[in-house]
Amino acid sequence: MTPLVTQALDPTLTGFSPAELEQFRQQGYVIARRLAPSALVAEMRRVTTRHLAERIEPLELEAALGYPGAPPSRAAEGGDAIRRLRQAYDRAPVFRAWLGHEGLVARLRQLLGSTVLMPRAHHNCVMTKHPRYSSDSLWHQDIRYWRYSRAELVTAWLALGEEHAENGGLQLIPGSHRMEFAADSFDDALFFRSDLPRHQRLLAAARAVHLQPGDVLFFHCRLLHAATRNYRQEPKYAAVFTFRHPEDRPIPGSRSASLPDVSVCEAE
Ligand SMILES: O=C(O)CCC(=O)C(=O)O
Numbered sequence: 496m497t498p499l500v501t502q503a504l505d506p507t508l509t510g511f512s513p514a515e516l517e518q519f520r521q522q523g524y525v526i527a528r529r530l531a532p533s534a535l536v537a538e539m540r541r542v543t544t545r546h547l548a549e550r551i552e553p554l555e556l557e558a559a560l561g562y563p564g565a566p567p568s569r570a571a572e573g574g575d576a577i578r579r580l581r582q583a584y585d586r587a588p589v590f591r592a593w594l595g596h597e598g599l600v601a602r603l604r605q606l607l608g609s610t611v612l613m614p615r616a617h618h619n620c621v622m623t624k625h626p627r628y629s630s631d632s633l634w635h636q637d638i639r640y641w642r643y644s645r646a647e648l649v650t651a652w653l654a655l656g657e658e659h660a661e662n663g664g665l666q667l668i669p670g671s672h673r674m675e676f677a678a679d680s681f682d683d684a685l686f687f688r689s690d691l692p693r694h695q696r697l698l699a700a701a702r703a704v705h706l707q708p709g710d711v712l713f714f715h716c717r718l719l720h721a722a723t724r725n726y727r728q729e730p731k732y733a734a735v736f737t738f739r740h741p742e743d744r745p746i747p748g749s750r751s752a753s754l755p756d757v758s759v760c761e762a763e
Contacts, residue, residue, distance in 0.1 A: 523669065564724040616754045617648075634689055
């Protein structure tokens with residue numbers, strides 16, 4: 496008799512389990528371990544190191560943002576340290592191949608619906624953390640400078656090397672994507688204020704994310720997160736893209752509407 500199931504499905508290609516989806520709903524994040532094939536990660540690292548060495552534009556410099564720890568100006572020591580290779584999607588075929596990866600697309604559809612778009616205007620970059628000249632990203636929600644009708648975007652953060660608390664890996668506050676905060680919870684640059692006594696319990700619940708190469712952290716655009724500078728000797732790289740439902744529309748005239756989106760997948 497022919498067995499009903501002849502082959503186990505590859506779990507990296509099938510999608511999130513119900514428990515993982517529930518974790519995303521409740522906590523605002525979920526990690527898919529070893530989702531990206533090692534050959535794809537190796538190719539992204541190769542492209543990244545070449546684009547950094549050749550300083551291929553568009554780039555974002557640490558000195559331009561001026562976060563704590565960043566070189567104070569372009570003229571200062573380390574002033575040319577690169578924080579992001581922007582517009583990753585248009586840099587090399589490997590980034591476009593990643594957005595077509597079956598396991599990534601299956602998960603995005605579970606989180607966002609059958610049609611998924613990738614805004615070119617936000618993230619869409621390789622985040623880099625230089626060992627000597629990187630900076631601290633204070634607590635924030637990514638949505639703070641983004642303008643969308645629903646504000647329900649999801650970011651997929653692909654680790655291109657190990658990430659942990661010592662090399663500037665992300666810290667998250669589980670469940671914060673579902674919380675309402677008063678306007679005075681944020682400073683003038685819209686960072687979540689860590690000096691306020693009423694925030695201390697929440698900040699104490701932060702979790703450091705430990706990722707291996709190929710792991711993908713999916714997180715909600717309202718989830719509070721932060722990261723320190725890189726205290727290790729090796730640079731840290733991550734390929735980061737954000738995604739939206741077609742009805743979660745950019746507000747006309749805003750930066751969110753400034754570049755055309757990429758269609759990742761469409762309803763059949
Ligand atoms: O790697 C970091 O410093 C965090 C970056 C980040 O959260 C962001 O750019 O929104």
